[in-house]
Amino acid sequence: MKKQGVNVGIVGYGTVGAGTAKILLRKQKDLERKLGFPVVLRRIADLDTKRDRGVKLPAGVLINDAKALLHDPEIDIVVELMGGIHPAKEFILEAIGNGKHVVTANKALLATEGRDIFKAARKNGVDVGFEASVAGSIPIIKVVRESLIGNNIRSISGIINGTSNYILTKMTEEGVDFSATLKEAQALGYAEADPTFDIEGIDSAHKLTILASLSFGIPFSFKKIYTEGITKITPLDIQFASEFGYRIKLLAIAKQDGNNIEMRVHPTMLPKDHLIASVNGVFNAIYIEGDSIGPHLYYGKGAGEMPTGSAVVSDIADIARSIKTSAGSITGVNIPENPDLKIKKMEDIRTCYYLRFSALDKPGVLSRISGILGGRDISIKSMIQKGRKIEKAVPLVMMTHEAREKDMAQALKEIDRLSVVSGKTVYLRVEGGED
Amino acid sequence: MKKQGVNVGIVGYGTVGAGTAKILLRKQKDLERKLGFPVVLRRIADLDTKRDRGVKLPAGVLINDAKALLHDPEIDIVVELMGGIHPAKEFILEAIGNGKHVVTANKALLATEGRDIFKAARKNGVDVGFEASVAGSIPIIKVVRESLIGNNIRSISGIINGTSNYILTKMTEEGVDFSATLKEAQALGYAEADPTFDIEGIDSAHKLTILASLSFGIPFSFKKIYTEGITKITPLDIQFASEFGYRIKLLAIAKQDGNNIEMRVHPTMLPKDHLIASVNGVFNAIYIEGDSIGPHLYYGKGAGEMPTGSAVVSDIADIARSIKTSAGSITGVNIPENPDLKIKKMEDIRTCYYLRFSALDKPGVLSRISGILGGRDISIKSMIQKGRKIEKAVPLVMMTHEAREKDMAQALKEIDRLSVVSGKTVYLRVEGGED
CATH class of the missing domain: 3.40.50.720 (NAD(P)-binding Rossmann-like Domain)
Structure with missing residues (x-):
């Protein structure tokens, strides 16, 4: 029978x-x-x-x-x-x-x-x-492979790890620091006993490997993804981000630029009115830009x-x-690759930056910092200096225009060696701005 | 060959x-x-x-x-x-x-x-x-038929007509009235010379017919959908909605309640923080609730x-x-129907309401209106009365708790017959509230 x-x-x-x-x-x-x-x-x-x-x-x-x-x-x-x-x-x-x-x-x-x-x-x-x-629950695999087949996907970026988004949301809402929030998340079952994959961005990078391959035809390249977690995010930076009109989210980002594919996972500042900025708690969301469709957003539960x-x-x-x-569909195992593509080095990406310097509040400090930035072709978009404490270190916060990652790394190295700068400069990359 | x-x-x-x-x-x-x-x-x-x-x-x-x-x-x-x-x-x-x-x-x-x-x-x-x-561009057909197959869809609601959303967005941003905004939209090519299908909700009802059939298994029933357009929306009601914390959108709504399916297209007040409330311009968005997935949102261009x-x-x-x-897929033509389903009559739906009375500012008016509402089991959640002009008609605006459409229709009929009420009462249905 x-x-x-x-x-x-x-x-x-x-x-x-x-x-x-x-x-x-x-x-x-x-x-x-x-x-x-x-x-x-x-x-x-x-x-x-x-x-x-x-x-x-x-x-x-x-x-x-x-x-x-x-x-x-x-x-x-x-x-x-x-x-x-x-x-x-x-x-x-x-x-x-x-x-x-x-x-x-x-x-x-x-x-x-x-x-x-x-x-x-x-x-x-x-x-x-x-x-x-x-x-x-978000049907992003099917969407990318089937529904958007008539598109060259230009970029795909998203909140694709619920645990880290839950922690960042709590930190933002309650001003609590990372480790206390992580403990609370663990107690509530939103973070595992060993949370490394989630909080260090590794889980997001695993998922980005799959998404980027389907979106662009780049072979699976997990090891080549720049991956940075959320463990160094502080309530202070969340607060400054908010003053500039931004939220901090752990984003997985992949973009095509000619034959170069850029792939990275890191905490990212997003304008508050960006569709993804208000995705809170354990929810996931993915933002895609295709040449035919324009922007798309997909939102739903990412786990459970x-x-x-x-x-x-x-x-x-x-x-x-x-x-x-039939005898078997060809969708499931056909992961078409484009042999022309290369992976862009992290040092070659261009983005805007948030910088927080611990600088002595002395005359001339700003000119020295901005001089070093300017020398690397990095220009400042806006600046906040809080709480004047003459001769003591105060946070000096800047948003830059688009710059090259390599130039930024070298400039910060130089700045952090200045005697008027105490402690390592904090920097965050920014997405979704106009620049 | x-x-x-x-x-x-x-x-x-x-x-x-x-x-x-x-x-x-x-x-x-x-x-x-x-x-x-x-x-x-x-x-x-x-x-x-x-x-x-x-x-x-x-x-x-x-x-x-x-x-x-x-x-x-x-x-x-x-x-x-x-x-x-x-x-x-x-x-x-x-x-x-x-x-x-x-x-x-x-x-x-x-x-x-x-x-x-x-x-x-x-x-x-x-x-x-x-x-x-x-x-x-939003792949909602495939999502509902294939990706959400493991769900009983509880509700599907969305902004699925870009022209009317463009008009409502402009009216909200600029405070201009409907007919002027329509003319501008026509000049810009966002509305057709004969805009009837778009502004009267008919296009949304066509689309809702298809979505509801796929979501619930109800046979295509375009003629049975309650359909109301945006032509009567005024800047005044948009303004009052905003004061209560709401935006007005033309929503297509389908919900399952046991074996009853409710389907309707009408201008709807949505809390400003609802995911769909900030979908502006010609963009479309669809919000789905499934018993397995919880809430999903899909956002993108609805035309072009x-x-x-x-x-x-x-x-x-x-x-x-x-x-x-293969010899032919079965997805495309299998529109499975559930023979147990019935379409809920519009008079039986339950929702919250926004009411704007043109009432004389005389003692006792409020008690007469609220008495009639109370007699039909309709209770008031909040109220605003603007601009006291003794003995003249002023807008008296109320938000109600959930009530039955039939009771509301009868109460408004009675209220509009009162001598202290001049002109027909404006009412809008509300979604996405907690009640």
């Missing part, structure tokens, strides 16, 4: 696994109505088969043997939701080798080992869905059981549709 | 036709790199073959005989961009009858005659793409040569992919 539905096996029964299972089970009828055939959750494999995830699974669905799932001839789609690099990669390759389509939410794995996975999938004629790997589960289920549905109508 | 590419014919060489042609021609190589095969613009049919559209077409592409295009055996996808109901419908049915896939941007046609078209497409095993029919052309090309690419991989 010919099988009527499409069978799914999930490896990894954590938060997203539970969300995915809930949607597949609770919306079984809706999915069948929308697709025209049933999608059946056949197996979930996890070492922990005891913990209550708030889902009532049919008997026999939950097993502790991932290998059995990967080799189950009845399973059409393997959903990898265990996270980490190993053995997730091996499991996925094994599933692909067995002719199974794969859905994964594993951005770290794709950003670092994605090429091997897509290569194996192409060889075996199966699909790989990864909508849930970037920005949780049900939002990310929703993205996983959309991939399952797409692949299930293609299983029922 | 087996044909390598997919051939496209466009019927209607106006604004969107020109944008589509530009993208197909100028991005031919990019599209081939992304898709893995070429998409070829084989023919464009239009009665006017002389006017310069800023596109250099290869010789022989532009013809004046639509029938020849519809019957060209080399053409795989017919793109209908002529607009209007007839002969667009007949052309589309003829193309479908000839086994051709169809892409259309024609919301008026789909909203009123869509069922016939989808039925014919199902019968002939061809696809119908209509991404460009709602919100121009290149933005809408981009949406048309995304449909062409999707169908081309499915032609190359």
Whole structure:
């Protein structure tokens, strides 16, 4: 008898696994109505088969043997939701080798080992869905690959890490410093016990690797992304940013400039009226500029059981549709590359800067600082000096016009050596201004 | 020899036709790199073959005989961009009858005659793409059908008519009245010579017909949508709205409440900090709430040569992919319906209201008005009375808590009959409040 539905096996029964299972089970009828055939959750494999995830699974669905799932001839789609690099990669390759389509939410794995996975999938004629790997519920992968296919994407930038955005939002609203806010976020479950990936920008860089590849056709290049986290952001700089009309956000930015692609993750000052500036808390948002569409904004939850589960289920549905109508879609594994592209060096990027000097309030200090900046072709747009304390260090804050990163680095090195400057100069890059 | 590419014919060489042609021609190589095969613009049919559209077409592409295009055996996808109901419908049915896939941007046609078209497409095993029919460049059709498949959509509301949003934005920024702003918009090309569809909410209702059908599974029901335009909006009400912390937008709203679907288009007051409230000018935005994703926002250009052309090309690419991989995708023509749903009567909806009475400033007036409201179970949230002119009519403005539309209509009828009330009471519905 010919099988009527499409069978799914999930490896990894954590938060997203539970969300995915809930949607597949609770919306079984809706999915069948929308697709025209049933999608059946056949197996979930996890070492922990005891913990209550708030889902009532049919008997026999939950097993502790991932290998059995990967080799189950009845399973059409393997959903990898265990996270980490190993053995997730091996499991996925094994599933692909067995002719199974794969859905994964594993951005770290794709950003670092994605090429091997897509290569194996192409060889075996199966699909790989990864909508849930970037920005949780926001369907940015599908949008970039399918909806914006008639565009040369000029830039893509976004808040794609909810934890760091939650921390920056709290710091902005309450004026509390970074480490206290991080502790609070950990207590509330918004930050993990080891928050390194989130607060150091690594998670954002993983996601940017995937987005930039799809947007521009640059090969996956996680290691070449300039990555700077939010640990050095202070309430003082948030306050000064606000006085200049800006908010500080951890942005992942990729831009095309001729054949050069610039990719960077760092705390960024954005004008308060920019669409992304008011994206607060754990929400994500992605701002895209395409040559046909102009600007687009996508906003939604970037993490969580049900939002990310929703993205996983959309991939399952797409692949299930293609299983029922054809021998295999070409969307999932065709990551077209443009061989002409190069990655721009960080030192060559041009942007506006916010600078906070700890300068002695003495005559001549400003002229020495601005002289060094001017000598490197950096011109000042505006300036604030707060709290005059003669002969003591006070913050001297400047916004510059667009300058080259290399020139700025050299100028700051020189300025920080001045005897009238105490302590390292703080600098932040600015996006979304006119200049 | 087996044909390598997919051939496209466009019927209607106006604004969107020109944008589509530009993208197909100028991005031919990019599209081939992304898709893995070429998409070829084989023919464009239009009665006017002389006017310069800023596109250099290869010789022989532009013809004046639509029938020849519809019957060209080399053409795989017919793109209908002529607009209007007839002969667009007949052309589309003829193309479908000839086994051709169809892409259309024609919301008026789909909203009123869509069922016939989808039925014919199902019968002939061809696809119908209509991404460009709602919100121009914003890929809301694909998002609702594919990306959010794991959600029960609770509500979808949006600014989906750029002309009316441009007019309301101008009225808000400059305090000018409706008819002067309309004239300016017409002079600038943002409003058509006959602006009825845009300013009366009809275009929004066409689009809402499509969105609500895809979101909830309610059959296309354009005629049952409550539709009210922006012609009666005054600078005075915009000003009062602002004092209460609101902006006025023409919203298309669809909500599910059990098995009841509520659908309406009308000027709506939104709190200033709502994501949609700051969508200005010709931009569109759609706000969706799904049970898995929570809130989503999509923002972009809702019209124009290149933005809408981009949406048309995304449909062409999707169908081309499915032609190359299978006998036909089932996404395009499967508009699943839920037979349990009913459309809620407008008189049964519940919402908060803004009321502006022209009341004589006499003792007892407020108690009479509030007495009538209270008798219909309508309670007042806040009130402003401006400019005391004893014995003359002054505006008395109120915001109410949630009330039933039917009760409000009856209360206002009664209030407008009072001798102390001169002129018809103005009322606006409010969304996005907490109540």
